[in-house]
Amino acid sequence: MLRPGQPLPLFGFFRRLLGQDRAFRQAIATVIGRTPDNVRLYHLAFTHSSVVRQQGDTARHQSNERLEFLGDAVLGAVVAEYLFRKFPYEQEGFLTELRSRIVNRESLNGLALKIGLDKLVQLDPAQGRAARSRSVNGNALEALVGAIYLDQGYKAARKFVLTRLIKPFIDVKSLIETTANFKSKLIEWAQRQGKTIRYDLTGQPRSGGVMEFSATVLLDDEPVATGMGLSKKQAEQLAAERALAALGV
């Protein structure tokens, strides 16, 4: 029997739900710096596929993977513009390389942790640490950018990326110093050893009109390591990186 003043059980259920929702909304507002409109998008952004996979493969679109695809693209555009403006005299290859240093999985995972996304991500508890140690948080960050884009538009997503990720946490100068250093490091090492370095490059057309390049580092004409990439530079970089590892430099 209900006493006067006691809320109806159903009402309590809704209140609990609303309370949770309010807390989530507040958490999102803190992270993105503005009040979300469509909270469902943000719930989706933090739903790892392991949670919905239990419901079968047809439910997979209810995970954050699709938002991750969208957010990855939006993030790429925002960072492209940022670098384009910041380095007016640098060429395309430099910008491409630097962007990949900013939006690679490792970097995104780090950024996600810095803004506390790990506390919001919904994982299948059975997967636990294994899943979490991989790229779960970085992927959720991309999905979050996708959610902001759909919920608040490009400008808001851009502002989030620039003011909450890049400017506070990305040290572009130190990135430049580590970028493109494999090739020069290898050359310097070879010069000290009195040896020559040469790159053997081949290109092969791939599906979709893309070229795939393969670069082999030759130390005194002996092959040391090979790298592949979608540009000559990328292939050479990777080859140099692997050569340094193979040579124990």
Add this chain to the structure above:
Amino acid sequence: MLRPGQPLPLFGFFRRLLGQDRAFRQAIATVIGRTPDNVRLYHLAFTHSSVVRQQGDTARHQSNERLEFLGDAVLGAVVAEYLFRKFPYEQEGFLTELRSRIVNRESLNGLALKIGLDKLVQLDPAQGRAARSRSVNGNALEALVGAIYLDQGYKAARKFVLTRLIKPFIDVKSLIETTANFKSKLIEWAQRQGKTIRYDLTGQPRSGGVMEFSATVLLDDEPVATGMGLSKKQAEQLAAERALAALGV
């Protein structure tokens, strides 16, 4: 000696320049569907690196390569959103594959010709046909998207891509039919031959926290062809495509 009413020579020079400028501005307005503000950006978008390379490598930022980098990213985001909304139940892999079919070099070259960009591109005449036959026009199209983005903002660039490129010229249905068909085509062929198809997959970490996958198609346990890619699906697709070519199917 100047007669009365005859314009000063310098004035004539400016008038000629302004006349050219007006014609170019009009051409851009026709292509993008709105009046450009900063015409210099569009001039840059149509300046192939062969034109400025004559002036030495330091002038290379005065070619369209940087704008191409930016436009490629913006185009990627717009097409990502378009596909995200159009296919609400499809997974990330499907969207990624379909987008790459829309924004690959071949497709962009075709689109560029359809909207007449070849008449606007500035090339070193010495390079002539060789350069033009490659990806010059598709690259100029990407650069144009970058120019619109900087000149008019994301919304205008998005509108251009959707209303002037995708909707009039991209037949998404037929793209889907050719997408992801290599694997199923190969399986069907193998079934008719009473043979088995298996994929051997390996993953290798690359610089930047990215995984590079290699897939080898095994026909009755004999390797036929290998493909590489940044996802398992991509690697298998490419391997299947090459296997079909190798088997003459």
